Amino acid sequence: MSQSKEQWGSRLGIILAVAGSAVGLGNFLRFPGQAAQNGGGACMIPYFCALIFPGIPICCAEWRMGKYGGQFGFNSCPAIFGALGRKSIWRYLGVLGLIVPIIIYMYYVLIESWCMGYAMSYLFGWIDLGDDPNQYAARSVEYFNGFVGANQDGLMLDGRLHISVVVWILVFAVNFFYVFRGLSKGVEKFCTWAMPVMAICAIVVLVRVLTLGTPNPDKPELSVMNGLGYMWNPKPVAGGESWLAALAQPKVWMAAAGQIFFSLSVGFGVIINYASYLRRKDDIVLSGLTASATNEFFEVCLGGLITIPAAFVFLGLAGAEKTGVFSLGFHTLPVVFEYMPGGHFFAFLWFFMLFLAAITSSLSMLQPAIAFLEEALGIGRRGSVALLGFITGLGSLFVIFFSKDLKSLTFLDDTIGTITIVVLAAIQTILFGWVFGVKRGVKFAHEGAEMRLPRFFPFVIKYITPLYLLTMLGLWCWTDLKKYVNQIASDDVIALTFGLVVVVTIFLLVLINIGGRRWKAESKGSLPESEIESGVRPAATEVRP
Amino acid sequence: MTTSGWIFMLASLGFVLVLVGYCFYRVMAKPAAADHMHAPIEIDTQDIGT
Numbered sequence: 293m294s295q296s297k298e299q300w301g302s303r304l305g306i307i308l309a310v311a312g313s314a315v316g317l318g319n320f321l322r323f324p325g326q327a328a329q330n331g332g333g334a335c336m337i338p339y340f341c342a343l344i345f346p347g348i349p350i351c352c353a354e355w356r357m358g359k360y361g362g363q364f365g366f367n368s369c370p371a372i373f374g375a376l377g378r379k380s381i382w383r384y385l386g387v388l389g390l391i392v393p394i395i396i397y398m399y400y401v402l403i404e405s406w407c408m409g410y411a412m413s414y415l416f417g418w419i420d421l422g423d424d425p426n427q428y429a430a431r432s433v434e435y436f437n438g439f440v441g442a443n444q445d446g447l448m449l450d451g452r453l454h455i456s457v458v459v460w461i462l463v464f465a466v467n468f469f470y471v472f473r474g475l476s477k478g479v480e481k482f483c484t485w486a487m488p489v490m491a492i493c494a495i496v497v498l499v500r501v502l503t504l505g506t507p508n509p510d511k512p513e514l515s516v517m518n519g520l521g522y523m524w525n526p527k528p529v530a531g532g533e534s535w536l537a538a539l540a541q542p543k544v545w546m547a548a549a550g551q552i553f554f555s556l557s558v559g560f561g562v563i564i565n566y567a568s569y570l571r572r573k574d575d576i577v578l579s580g581l582t583a584s585a586t587n588e589f590f591e592v593c594l595g596g597l598i599t600i601p602a603a604f605v606f607l608g609l610a611g612a613e614k615t616g617v618f619s620l621g622f623h624t625l626p627v628v629f630e631y632m633p634g635g636h637f638f639a640f641l642w643f644f645m646l647f648l649a650a651i652t653s654s655l656s657m658l659q660p661a662i663a664f665l666e667e668a669l670g671i672g673r674r675g676s677v678a679l680l681g682f683i684t685g686l687g688s689l690f691v692i693f694f695s696k697d698l699k700s701l702t703f704l705d706d707t708i709g710t711i712t713i714v715v716l717a718a719i720q721t722i723l724f725g726w727v728f729g730v731k732r733g734v735k736f737a738h739e740g741a742e743m744r745l746p747r748f749f750p751f752v753i754k755y756i757t758p759l760y761l762l763t764m765l766g767l768w769c770w771t772d773l774k775k776y777v778n779q780i781a782s783d784d785v786i787a788l789t790f791g792l793v794v795v796v797t798i799f800l801l802v803l804i805n806i807g808g809r810r811w812k813a814e815s816k817g818s819l820p821e822s823e824i825e826s827g828v829r830p831a832a833t834e835v836r837p
Numbered sequence: 838m839t840t841s842g843w844i845f846m847l848a849s850l851g852f853v854l855v856l857v858g859y860c861f862y863r864v865m866a867k868p869a870a871a872d873h874m875h876a877p878i879e880i881d882t883q884d885i886g887t
Contacts, residue, residue, distance in 0.1 A: 303864065333845025340852065517838045524849075525842035535841075582860035589857045593850055742867060 298367075299569050301476035305484055307579050310566055311586035312483040312652030314557040315490070317403065319591040320646065321617045323551055324523060324600040328612065330547045331538035334526035336592075338539065338548035343588065346757045347552040350717055351563060351584055352745065353724040353753055355576040356737045358567025360728075367568040368664035369561045370804045371811060376728045383808055385723075387800050388716040389561030390664055393657035394680075394800075395708045395793060396560070398687035399701045400657065401467060404650035405460040406440060406622065411643035412459065413439075414629075414636045421630045428627045436622045441695035445785070448692050460692065464685065467651065471658045472677045475569055479655050486648045487586075493645035494594040500638050501602045507631065514608055519601030522612050546764060554709070555591055556584055557656070559717035565660035573740040581743065590649075599625070606631040618698070621646070658684075668807025683796070690792055700789045703779070707793060711768060718761035725754035 300306040327335045361372025369389025373382040413419040421431040439456050441447035448454050470478040506515040526535035529544060538544050553559060567576060599620060603611035606628045614624050629639035658680060665676035694700035724733055730750040737745060780790045 307864065333842055333849070336845055336849045340849075520846065521838035521842050524846040525839050526845055578860065578863055582857075582864050585853070585857040585860045588853045592853045596846075596849070742863065 298475040299571065301480055303575070303579060305476065305480035306566060306570070307582045307586070308487045309480050309483045309652075309656065310557075310563060310580075310583035311590075312487050313560070313562045313566070313656030314555060314583065314587035314653075315487075315590045316649050316653040317407075317617060317621065317646060318551075318554050319587070319649065320494075320595040320599060321621045323555065323591045323595045324598075325616070325620060326547055326551045327596065328523055328600055329529070330544045331529050331535055332522070332527045333524040334535040334538050335544060335548060338545045339551065342545070342549040342552040343556075343584075345752055346549060346760045347556050347558065348581065348584055349749055349753045349757055350553075350558045350721060351556055351580050352577065352737065352749070353721060353733065354558065354563035355567045355580040356733050357720065357724055357728070358564035359570045359572075359574070359576055360733075360736055361564070362568035362570060363572060366667065367565055367660075368667050368807075369564055369660060370664065370807065371667055372564055372568060373723060374808070374811070377723055380808060382723060382727070383804055384801060385719055387797060387804055388712060388719065389564060390661055390800050391793070391797055392560050392708055392712055392716055393562060393660050394684060395687070395704060395796060397654055397657040397684050399691045399704050400650065401464055401654050401684070401688055402460060402691055402701065404647060404654055405456065405463040407643050407647040407650055408463055409439060409456050409459040410622070410626075411640050411647055414640040414643065417636070418455075419626065421626065425631070428630050429623070432626045432630075433623050435626070436618075440698065441692075442698055443696065445694050445696040448695055449689070457692065460688070463647075463651070464681075464688065467654055467658060468677060468681050470655055471662060472673065474673070475659070479659060482655065483652050486652050490645050490648040490652075491590070491594075493641045493648070494590070494598070497638055497642050497645070498594055498598050500632070500634070501598050501605075504602075504605050504632070507605060507633075511608070514605055516601055516605055519604035519612070520597070522604050522609070523596060523600040542767075546767065549760065549764065550710075553713060553717060556587060557653070559713035559715075559720065560657070561660045561716065562656045564720075565663055566656070568663075575740050575742045577737055577741040577745060578743045602628050602632075664803070664807070668803045668810065670810065683799075687792060687796070690789075694785050694789065696785070699783070699785050703786050703789045704793070706776075707790070711765075714761055714764050714768075718758060718765060721753060721757045721761060725758060730754050 300309075327333075327339070357372060357376055361367070361375050364371075364375045366372050366375055368386070370383045370386030373386035373389070374380065376382065410419070419435060421428045421435070437443050441454070441456070448457050470482050472478065473481075502516060504516050506512055508514055527538070528534050529538045529541060532538050532541065557563060563580075570576065600612050603614070603620070603624050607624065611624050611628065614620050625642070626639065629635035629642070632638060661680050662673065662676045665671060665679055666673065669676070671679070691700050691704065724730070730753060733753075734745055734750060780787050
């Protein structure tokens with residue numbers, strides 16, 4: 293196993309890197325839609341309950357598991373799971389901590405390139421929705437479909453030079469450039485300037501939206517106040533009588549919990565990897581809480597005030613009700629910016645900000661896989677970056693080729709970005725709460741901690757969180773599993789996309805097998821517990837052959 | 838925007854802003870644990886010349 297000497301440069305650096313990983317398109321495009329659909333302001337009650345009970349405790353558990361694994365010199369999910377669980381089955385289950393970031397990267401980098409492409413389109417004036425406001429919506433959809441090739445499979449790879457493909461190559465290269473530079477010189481350095489710039493861009497757009505007033509005097513009901521009201525007024529969900537009745541609906545609580553998991557990057561395998569580079573005496577409780585709080589700032593304070601009110605002010609209910617990530621972000625908002633005074637400038641800022649939000653997330657998806665390839669194959673950073681670039685490049689080209697109706701991308705997002713992260717989060721909490729032991733975990737967390745964990749933490753992480761996650765999975769199996777299987781059986785593109793996931797999974801399992809033998813030979817996973825508990829970080833020279 | 842809408846919005850924003858402000862205050866106010874450590878050269882053993 294290669295001995296990684298990488299470490300974070302500063303505590304603020306890891307906080308911003310973890311927060312950057314969590315802050316993504318979902319904060320600005322998914323959260324407002326979910327909140328508005330599930331009771332408006334009333335949805336914030338289950339939302340904050342989900343943040344405090346399952347959300348932050350799982351994050352804390354991930355930080356702890358990562359830091360613990362790091363004491364063995366491990367940085368990848370399979371190796372850390374193996375060290376925590378002490379059985380090879382846990383090592384193989386750790387494959388999910390690789391599949392999630394690798395597969396998500398394959399399509400996420402594409403969406404990231406769309407954001408950059410749209411920012412460039414506004415900067416250089418490539419986007420033109422015409423002079424007829426009645427045609428804005430149709431032209432916006434047309435522009436998006438042309439940009440991503442949603443009308444036909446293979447359209448983006450037909451031999452011509454499409455601007456979206458050029459931008460994708462550029463964005464893909466930038467990601468690997470920063471990852472190649474290493475943790476503190478690459479990812480940390482990038483996040484340290486990207487996060488404040490992102491906040492500034494978002495605040496500028498926020499000020500513009502909040503000062504719009506009533507742009508069309510003929511329609512006084514379309515005001516910023518009413519836009520905020522549409523987002524924040526507590527209201528009944530479809531078919532309900534009152535907003536209090538909305539709180540009695542399980543689907544509202546499930547939607548809130550789902551948003552929290554996706555938003556905090558729980559179950560991505562990223563926090564475990566990032567935390568593994570910490571030193572034993574580094575604080576993880578305060579750092580973890582600060583990273584989660586930063587994510588909430590971007591989601592609630594910025595995302596919650598910009599998107600829906602802006603869409604409402606110019607397009608009314610019809611615009612605000614389009615809550616899908618793509619329809620809101622790439623169909624509706626370009627129309628909103630067309631109406632807005634100085635709209636093209638603010639559109640550039642907005643899409644550039646989305647690009648920064650996306651790239652800080654995509655960078656974090658590469659690091660766990662790089663660490664794994666280095667550990668499992670004993671290859672250096674150059675080799676692991678090249679191999680990962682080849683794998684993710686092929687996967688991303690697959691998604692670009694099957695672009696019709698974004699079917700392949702949507703299926704991957706449903707499979708990996710929605711279900712698999714819940715599965716991984718459930719496995720992590722069981723491993724932490726029931727196999728590793730909550731008491732040991734809490735004791736370990738308090739080493740170097742500048743803040744104590746609340747007393748309810750052990751109970752929540754051991755009982756409540758797994759129950760919550762298993763209920764979510766059970767409900768999904770009950771309602772969607774049959775539909776999911778039928779979808780794979782009936783559609784060739786989806787079957788091929790599923791095949792891609794299977795091939796990547798098998799490949800990674802083979803590598804885990806190779807890595808497992810390698811780690812066993814180096815006796816890294818079998819260091820006596822006393823050595824870990826004693827506070828001595830096993831260095832390369834201390835590893836017994 | 839109804840009164841309850843204002844309450845939910847301000848309570849949500851207030852909760853998040855207080856939380857993030859408190860966390861960053863704690864992070865920035867105290868140096869990291871590693872910064873407390875002193876190198877052996879800084880330790881005066883008082884044994885020079887004995």
